Structure formats: C-alpha cells, structure tokens
Amino acid sequence: EIVLTQSPATLSLSPGERATLSCRASQSVSSYLAWYQQRPGQAPRLLIYDASNRATGIPARFSGSGSGTDFTLTISSLEPEDFAVYYCQQRSNWPLPITFGQGTRLDIK
C-alpha cells in the first residue's frame, strides 16, 4: 500500500498570505495525485486532480504541482474561507487501493 505523508500537520497563516502544503508518497504515484479541501462540518471538495488540474469551479489561487513522490498544493493569497483541512490522495496503483494522506489543518493566525 502506498503511504502518503502530509506536512506540516498544522499551518497557521493570515489572510492574504501564501500557503504551501506538501504531500510525499512512499513510492512513485506518477501524476495520479489529488487534493481535497474539507471545511468544518462539510463534505470534502475536490480541488486538484492528476497533480495540477483544477476541478470545476475551483478558484485560480489554488494550484498543484509535482510528480513521482513529491507534491505541493499552493494557495497564492489566502481568503477567509480557505481555512480548512486539506487532504492529498493517490490513485496510482489503480484499481486498488487508493489512499489518503492524514491531512494538513490550515488555521488562521
């Protein structure tokens, strides 16, 4: 099973600042890496799929990069609604199993 490790566990920033979240895979997942946002009390929402493709309706301030084992989600200028938990997920060894990282909590400083 491919293990995804997200860092940091918690990130405290202010609105307007740039956020950089990391996801590292235990072995190569090529570009089959997605990012999800989960606000408190809400369902997760797909932000980025296949490493760098924004999902429908996702603002341009969200971008994804990386390939192989190291990936980054960047939020260029934080809005108040961006403070949430972010998960990465891989689907490399399709069809099974797909796995998630443990999450990064983005808090308001």
Added chain:
Amino acid sequence: EVQLLESGGGLVQPGGSLRLSCEASGFTFSSYAMSWVRQAPGKGLEWVSGVSGRGSETYYADSVKGRFTISRDNSRNTLYLQMNSLKAGDTAVYYCVNEPYDFWSGTLYYWGQGTLVTVSS
C-alpha cells in the same frame, strides 16, 4: 448541478446490517462510476468501495471486502452500499462520490453531504 443525497444511516448493533442509498441527480447517472468514502469521527478519509457506470466492475477496500457490497440501479439513479457483519470500527460518516468517467478511476469528483453510521451496543 450535481446532487448526491445519501440516506439509510443510523445506529446498529455489532454484527448487524444496514443498507445505504445515494440518490443522484443533475447528471446522466449511468455514464459515471461512483464510490463510497467514509470518515470516522475526528479522523481522516478512507475509500470504501467503487463501481463502474454500468455496475459490471466493483472494487473494495481490504477492510470491508466480504462484508460490504456496492451496487447501483441506473433506472432509479441510485447507488447502494449493503453493509453486513458491522463492527465498531465501521462507525463513520459515509459519503457518496461521483467520478468523472464511466470506468472506476479513483478520481473523487463530486461528494454528497454524507450519512452517519454508528455501530454500538
């Protein structure tokens, strides 16, 4: 607009059974694969099961294989998850998720709001 409405959650005793349903609207249901993903209270996300658009291919996490069965009724635009031999560790919010292709790919595109399953005596 894609809408996914889960139902069927509730309190069940260990060893019991429950069937979750997910009613879909806003897209051609039979053309897209679907998944179930769960989240234990205060914990992260765990993929549970997936099914192709026609229902001919199904996939399961090792943790539920042999106990859970995913199915779909394309005439009713509804996805199901039959859960048997439930354990305390199955306690979670279960999300119904739409995928962007007719084959199951693990790309979890649109999510429902979830239904809570509690396994406890």
